[in-house]
Amino acid sequence: MGRVALEVADIFRTYGPTWRQAQHDRLSLGQLKVMSAIEQCRSAALVGHVLRCEGCGTDQVSYNSCRNRHCPKCQSSAAQR
Template sequence: MLEVADVLRQYGPAYLEQFAEQMLPSQGRACEDLQQCRTAALGGHLYECDTCGREHYAYHSCRNRSCPKCHADDTAAWLRQRRTELLPVP
């Protein structure tokens, strides 16, 4: 499945080259964060299963508020709450 990070990795450098002067610093940082989220660039932790001893490496997330990977659960919860506020129209 194509992710925002994949698009930013492929087209981000050309986009930033053309529009960086028009962007806020926070927007440029968000582009960088989303590209690095859950990759070796941010490091990670090695976890070991207490039952079988199998090891699993999990990369750190960027925790940027614009990141769809980091905030998917928060976004889904926000949408559920908004649905309860909708008017009952056909």
């Protein structure tokens, strides 16, 4: 039985609003922007595109990445290249 993959974005989406409210006087604009970028990365918020298989007609939605240098998803894919 495999573990559910938990991502930083999931934690930010779940606990971010409450944490930001509690830390509102301690966070810089840059930190807030990074959190927002990570939360939106590869989600419908950043739009995306649909890939269609010509053979079977299956559609696959791929959402755009935030390309923020602090984002674990974006840096992971950059490291693999």
